[in-house]
Amino acid sequence: MDRVLLRRRGDAVAVHEADGAVAEVPADGLAALVRERERAGVRWVWDDTTRWYPALLAAGVRVARCADLRLCAAVLRGSPHAGPGPAADPGWAALEPVTADDPALFHLADPADALDPVAEDRRQQAVLAASPQRARLGLLLAAESSGALAAAEMTHAGLPWRADAHDALLTGLLGPRPPAGLRPAVLEALAGEVRATLGAPELNPDSPAALLQALQVAGLPVEDTRSWTLERVEHPVVAPLLEYKRLARLLAANGWSWLDAWVRGGRFRPVYLPGGVVTGRWASSGGGALSVPVQVRPAAVADDGWVLVVADVAQLEPRVLAGMSADTALAAAARSRDLYAGMVDAGVVATRAEAKVGVLGALYGGTRGESGRMVPRLARRYPRAIGLVEEAARAGERGAVVSTLLGRGSPPPGAAWAERDADLGEAPEPRGRDSDRARRAWGRFTRNFVVQGTSAEWALCWLADLRNRLWQLGEGRLEERPHLAFFLHDEVVVHAPADLADDVVAEVRAAAATAGRLLFGEFPLDFPLDVAVVRSWADAG
Known part of the structure; x- marks a missing residue:
């Protein structure tokens, strides 16, 4: 497949062909060029997808494959699997994605224009070619x-969102929308109840310092105002205060201001940041896309004649751990739809709760209480799986970099772990209780990094294969076909015509199987999905 690189050149676009030829097209002619070349199959190479793709989508052009030099540079910069090669221009590390809601192709004073994508693509290809894990890193x-x-x-497509339904939900929970600067009626009533119960008529319950002082003056034995702290206290103020905090969080995160800012034209359009977390998980730029609470999900309603296909994979991280470590015993438990129940059926533990606590302890370094009691039992039955995370933890404690299955590297430990001695020019072992604590904490991070990061890679492969499968199910522009509308770590929401729902479900499952094969080959490992076809996201359960 040809690699064709696009580079901004003044008010035009330079098109660098695989054979070295360079042509130039005006900016307003790029969409037609890309549409034509897509018919033959091509991998577009560009500095950053956020700078090129929104304008193409706005013109009705969908791209099948690309190489995002900004994202790839970040992966190669931290990967222990990257081969030797020329040093990267530091500008690539400083380049930020474009997160403004603007599909324009050219942005004034864009720092990307100071970078050389041709040289960077050549450098990245050389580093990849020299990698001892070229296939994995290339994937x-x-x-x-x-x-x-x-x-x-x-x-671009957005998640269908009914503003009127969202407003009705807020009104039912909080009361009518108040004037700017005032609390909704329900919150104001709860605030009054809290003030009266504590005998603090001027208390602002939104001020943690003032609230803590009022609680302590009233004789409550608390050191903070967190909900889980308050839940352990018996006092008449606890119930109204917890309800106030719950509703205040909803108002702040997904209230009327959120609705005004993020829902337009019947769509919730968050800005996703792929690779926004060091493990490779996504982040978002405003809108809280990765934490949409269940209270407002009834507002996510499919268009008339359409449905939402909601799918999430069961217990992704322990299944990925089984595949990474090639632990056949854990993979056998994973062949049950409920991996934890499979562990019980195999006689490893007595209850599902013990299985879950033990697995979470292994993944996150739990050494105390019930998880500390369960992990040694799991280690005897699943030595390869538990050995893999233990090895990652010990490597982190030594200050070493660990990597995911495909080669994303963990960041090096910070100064809290070890400080370089300027005179000796070496990093001595950390000393003292604080250093030991920091070292163990970093070991817990690297223990989870290898599994969480590989889980993110599985999800990326699932997403990549699924978007191409969905494209084949319909005709017309992206938003006129079945398309991805939402993604959250191990869950996808597809917006699809109702008559194609069964086909979408089949493709969602097939893409999950493909992702498993891409990462783990023929190792016998299942990734069962919970799939629901619904009108409203809330009905998916």
């Missing part, structure tokens, strides 16, 4: 770039 770069395409498409 990661392709998946990361495809994730950038999916992210832009989901922002």
Whole structure:
């Protein structure tokens, strides 16, 4: 497949062909060029998907494959699998994605214009070619770039969202929308109840310092105002205060201001940031896309004649751990739809709760209480799986970099772990209780990094394959076909015509199977999905 690189050149676009030829097209002619070349199959190479793809989508052009140099540079910069090669221009590390809601192709004073994508692409190809894990690392770069395409498409298409339903939900929970600067009626009533119960008529319950002082003056034995702290206290103020905090969080995160800012034209259009977390998980730029609470999900309603296909994979991280470590015993438990129940059926533990606590302890370094009691039992039955995370933890404690299955590297430990001695020019072992604590904490981070990061890679491969499968199910522009509307770590929401729902479900499952094979080959490992076809996201359960 040809690689065609696009580079801004004044008010035009330079098109660099695989054979070295360079042509130039005006900016307003790019969409037609890309549409024509897509018919033959091409991998577009560009500095950053957020700078190119929104304008193409706005013109009705969908891209199948790309190489996102910004994202790939970040992966290669931290990967222990990257081969030797020329040093990267530091400008690539400083380049930020474009997160403004603006599909324009050219942005004034864009720092990307100071970079040389031709040289960077050549450098990246050399580093990849010299990698001892070229196949795995190449898959990661392709998946990361495809994730950038999916992210832009989901922002473009949006998640169907009924503003009137959202407003009705807020009104039912909080009372009518108040004037700017005032609390809704329900919150104001709860605030009054809290003040009266504490005998603090001037208390602002939104001020943690003032609230803590009022609680302590009233004789409550609390050191903070967190909900889980208050839940352990018996006092008449606890119930109204917890309800106030719950509703205040909803108002702040997904209230009327959120509705005004993020829902337009019947769509919730968050801005996703692929690779926004060091493990490779996504982040979002405003809108809280990765934490949409269940209270407002009834507002996510499919268009007339359409449905939402909601799918999430069961217990992704322990299944990925089984595949990474090639632990056949844990993989056998994973062949049950409920991996934890499979562990019980195998006689490893007595209850599902013990299985879950033990697995979470292994993944996150739990050494005390019930999880500390369960992990040694799991280690005897699943030595390869538990050995893998233990090895990652010990490596982190030594200050070493660990990597995911495909090659995303963990960041090096910070100064809290060890400080370089300027005179000796070496990093001595940390000393003292604080250093030991920091070292163990970093070991817990690297223990989870390898599994969480590989889980993110599985999800990226699932997403990459699924977006292409969905494209084949319909005709017309992206938003006229079944398309991805939302993604959250191990869950996808597809907006699809109702008559194609069964086909979409089949493709969602097939893409999950493909992702498993891409990462783990023929190792016998299942990734069962919970799939629901619904009108409203809230009905998916």
